[in-house]
Amino acid sequence: MDRYSFSLTTFAPNGKLLQIEHALAAVGNGATSVGIKAANGVVIATEKKAGSSLIDVSSLEHMVMVCESIGMVYSGMGPDFRVLVNSARKAAQKYRRIYMEDPPVRILVKELASIMQEFTQSGGVRPFGVSLLIAGVDDRGPNLYQVDPSGSYFPWKATAIGKNMVNSKTFLEKRFDNDIDLEDAVYTAILTLKEGFEGQMTEQSIDVGVITTIPTTQADGKQKPPRFQRLSPAEIKDYLSNVA
Amino acid sequence: MEYNGAAIVAMKGKNCIAIGADKRLGQRQLTVDTNFKKVFPITERTYIGLSGLATDVKTLHDQFRMRVNLYKHREERVIEPKTFANLVSHVLYERRFGSYLVNPVVAGLDKNDIPFICGMDSIGCIDLADNFIVCGTAAENLYGACEGLWEPDLEPEVLFETISQALLNSVDRDAMSGWGAVVHIITPAGVITRDLKSRMD
Numbered sequence: 160m161d162r163y164s165f166s167l168t169t170f171a172p173n174g175k176l177l178q179i180e181h182a183l184a185a186v187g188n189g190a191t192s193v194g195i196k197a198a199n200g201v202v203i204a205t206e207k208k209a210g211s212s213l214i215d216v217s218s219l220e221h222m223v224m225v226c227e228s229i230g231m232v233y234s235g236m237g238p239d240f241r242v243l244v245n246s247a248r249k250a251a252q253k254y255r256r257i258y259m260e261d262p263p264v265r266i267l268v269k270e271l272a273s274i275m276q277e278f279t280q281s282g283g284v285r286p287f288g289v290s291l292l293i294a295g296v297d298d299r300g301p302n303l304y305q306v307d308p309s310g311s312y313f314p315w316k317a318t319a320i321g322k323n324m325v326n327s328k329t330f331l332e333k334r335f336d337n338d339i340d341l342e343d344a345v346y347t348a349i350l351t352l353k354e355g356f357e358g359q360m361t362e363q364s365i366d367v368g369v370i371t372t373i374p375t376t377q378a379d380g381k382q383k384p385p386r387f388q389r390l391s392p393a394e395i396k397d398y399l400s401n402v403a
Numbered sequence: 404m405e406y407n408g409a410a411i412v413a414m415k416g417k418n419c420i421a422i423g424a425d426k427r428l429g430q431r432q433l434t435v436d437t438n439f440k441k442v443f444p445i446t447e448r449t450y451i452g453l454s455g456l457a458t459d460v461k462t463l464h465d466q467f468r469m470r471v472n473l474y475k476h477r478e479e480r481v482i483e484p485k486t487f488a489n490l491v492s493h494v495l496y497e498r499r500f501g502s503y504l505v506n507p508v509v510a511g512l513d514k515n516d517i518p519f520i521c522g523m524d525s526i527g528c529i530d531l532a533d534n535f536i537v538c539g540t541a542a543e544n545l546y547g548a549c550e551g552l553w554e555p556d557l558e559p560e561v562l563f564e565t566i567s568q569a570l571l572n573s574v575d576r577d578a579m580s581g582w583g584a585v586v587h588i589i590t591p592a593g594v595i596t597r598d599l600k601s602r603m604d
Contacts, residue, residue, distance in 0.1 A: 256493065257489065257490055257493045258486050258489050258490060258493075259485075259486070259489040260486060260489075263478060263480075265478075265479075266477060266478060269477075298480065
């Protein structure tokens with residue numbers, strides 16, 4: 160029973176945790192994801208490559224909503240991502256139980272990062288093989304965070320993770336500016352993915368999620384807080400046709 | 404809940420809040436303290452008043468102070484009155500079977516200077532009011548006094564007079580509360596705290 164009460168992630172003589180290095184390698188083999196923080200919102204996008212033409216691509220869930228104001232995407236191992244999605248959603252609802260409002264993005268990120276760190280120090284478990292891009296809107300405005308298998312998290316203005324992250328980040332550096340509008344950011348995100356895309360990019364092969372800082376005014380005059388939304392294939396097609 | 408005695412009232416005014424309480428701490432008919440605090444600042448613009456069993460009043464104040472400090476450090480921001488009220492409700496319901504014997508009143512100004520008041524029962528059911536919230540052994544008296552005296556959009560100085568009269572006259576008809584009173588007026592400019600001169604019995 161106590162055979163695995165010790166951690167499988169142990170220090171190498173050079174000070175590195177090799178399991179985490181290997182986890183990062185798994186992330187580096189995963190499909191590219193990008194995120195851009197605009198002046199009035201955030202966009203995250205990912206490649207959704209199906210292994211064969213027989214796969215029903217519309218049912219693949221790479222872009223998920225954690226709570227109304229926060230969305231998440233990943234690069235790396237899909238099954239590990241699903242576990243973290245459940246943890247994130249539960250953490251968000253636990254916060255809501257107490258404060259009756261969605262957690263600020265930085266709070267949710269800290270919680271998730273803490274969970275991921277646990278798996279680098281607990282007995283008998285391995286680190287998660289995913290890096291996450293978490294996008295959301297809160298009292299501080301738009302937010303974009305990356306969380307790594309080690310549990311480190313970084314706030315970003317724009318970033319990419321996964322297979323093509325180096326080239327994508329160079330591409331983003333050239334095109335990003337602090338006042339970028341959300342619409343432009345969506346185009347830029349799609350363009351960034353296109354740079355490293357093998358083959359023809361269609362509305363079925365990428366997933367895009369957006370959240371704006373502007374609340375929507377309902378028919379009765381009440382204001383609804385901003386909501387994270389996955390773009391439909393039709394909407395993505397529109398963007399793609401203008402990008403060509 | 405009647406062991407220690409208390410009278411607490413909060414009122415909404417024009418861009419301001421008033422919250423007041425008596426200062427008596429008793430043990431049944433014996434008066435033990437004439438300067439017992441029942442209204443506490445949570446942040447610069449949010450106050451909580453707690454009536455009921457005095458030991459729970461003290462303990463809950465400490466609990467809330469801890470949780471609000473943790474919130475401030477984790478979230479790097481000050482808690483809003485509405486959020487704090489939900490936190491209070493949660494803390495009370497955690498003890499649903501074996502509850503704290505208190506009736507809290509939360510009053511404050513949010514980050515847009517909009518007044519917020521609410522009351523709760525001992526297990527955290529929030530009562531959102533547009534006008535006033537009362538609790539304590541003098542609650543019935545306070546309901547009558549407030550209903551008679553309160554009107555919407557009172558300026559801070561007028562609100563102070565209104566809440567003071569409601570409080571003073573209500574505790575005078577209640578054996579378990581009195582022995583002095585404190586009133587806090589919270590405005591966007593700051594908080595003014597005044598001690599009321601009352602019948603000392």
